Amino acid sequence: KDKGKNSICFYTSDINDRLLHYQRITALLRSAVASGSLQLHFQPQIDLNDGEMRSCEALLRCFDENSQAVPPDVFIPVAEKSGLINRIGDWVIEAACKQLVAWKGTALEGVRVDINLSGKQLTNQHLADQILQTLHNHDLPPSQFGVELTENEVIGGDEEQIGQLERLKNAGVHISIDDFGTGYSSLVYLRKLPVCSLKIDRSFLHHAMENDSDMAIMQAIITVGHSLGLSVVVEGVETTEQDKLVKMLGCDLAQGFLYARPMPADLMPSYLTDMVRITKP
Numbered sequence: 001k002d003k004g005k006n007s008i009c010f011y012t013s014d015i016n017d018r019l020l021h022y023q024r025i026t027a028l029l030r031s032a033v034a035s036g037s038l039q040l041h042f043q044p045q046i047d048l049n050d051g052e053m054r055s056c057e058a059l060l061r062c063f064d065e066n067s068q069a070v071p072p073d074v075f076i077p078v079a080e081k082s083g084l085i086n087r088i089g090d091w092v093i094e095a096a097c098k099q100l101v102a103w104k105g106t107a108l109e110g111v112r113v114d115i116n117l118s119g120k121q122l123t124n125q126h127l128a129d130q131i132l133q134t135l136h137n138h139d140l141p142p143s144q145f146g147v148e149l150t151e152n153e154v155i156g157g158d159e160e161q162i163g164q165l166e167r168l169k170n171a172g173v174h175i176s177i178d179d180f181g182t183g184y185s186s187l188v189y190l191r192k193l194p195v196c197s198l199k200i201d202r203s204f205l206h207h208a209m210e211n212d213s214d215m216a217i218m219q220a221i222i223t224v225g226h227s228l229g230l231s232v233v234v235e236g237v238e239t240t241e242q243d244k245l246v247k248m249l250g251c252d253l254a255q256g257f258l259y260a261r262p263m264p265a266d267l268m269p270s271y272l273t274d275m276v277r278i279t280k281p
């Protein structure tokens, strides 16, 4: 309120303000879904063995009435709470497929797009069918599509929900556990889950430069991941020192501002032609 009528304050403890915030973001999301003003940005994932990009992550962007980006960490929780996440999630699936089709005939043909799924979406029993049907409608192979879920969302899931992930994986969809290491899972659990990749949460890398125990945790995740036949992706690589470290530790893929920030789809082709060379091992 101190900032004037039209400013937003995302972090407030006041219940009234929280309610206003919730109502405001809900209204914003409703109109964004209705008017089609949501956007996907894409962030390359780099194969550390050859510096190539074969997959990217789709990250949702929502803009307020002043065209200011509202961060997903702010609007996704509101979308989940209000139930709008299902409609928004459907939009993301459709938009990712449309983008893959639009990239046909460009340097990005054949790339895989990984979307983020909210645990709430998995409670929709038709989610797996819906994803496979959408891919089919766009004439896309499931191998060009991936989903990321956090470990708590996967482990908190019941058999029906795990079954859906299994169906997706069996059809060829790539399944990643996002922000790995920050949840409560035991590594043994991984054996039973339909998973292809682990994405190590960026907090480990950021501390690993100074902190031996974070480095040890990263090494352990990589070792266990590999011994279970999973590929290991590291998030949040920002510096060349971190790039060196993750290569030394044996990570398979990396994602981070050092290689590329999330960008609108139309910038991806020039990224591919201009930037990949910088990251060759």
Ligand code: C2E
Binding pocket: 043, 058, 059, 060, 071, 072, 073, 076, 092, 115, 116, 117, 118, 148, 178, 179, 202, 235, 236, 237, 238, 255, 256, 257, 258, 262
């Ligand atoms: P996430 O899935 O873990 O995505 C990675 C986040 O890290 C992204 O933030 C990305 O911009 C950021 N990032 C990438 N490289 C770096 C780096 O080098 N340094 C730092 N500091 N950050 C980096 P973003 O786009 O703000 O998304 C935040 C979270 O919102 C995502 O975390 C994901 O959990 C959620 N999210 C985004 N899009 C969707 C969506 O379509 N559906 C759902 N359910 N969640 C989404």
Ligand code: MG
Binding pocket: 057, 116, 148, 178
């Ligand atoms: Mg993610």
Ligand code: MG
Binding pocket: 178, 179, 199, 201, 235
């Ligand atoms: Mg993550």
Ligand code: MG
Binding pocket: 178, 179
């Ligand atoms: Mg996250």
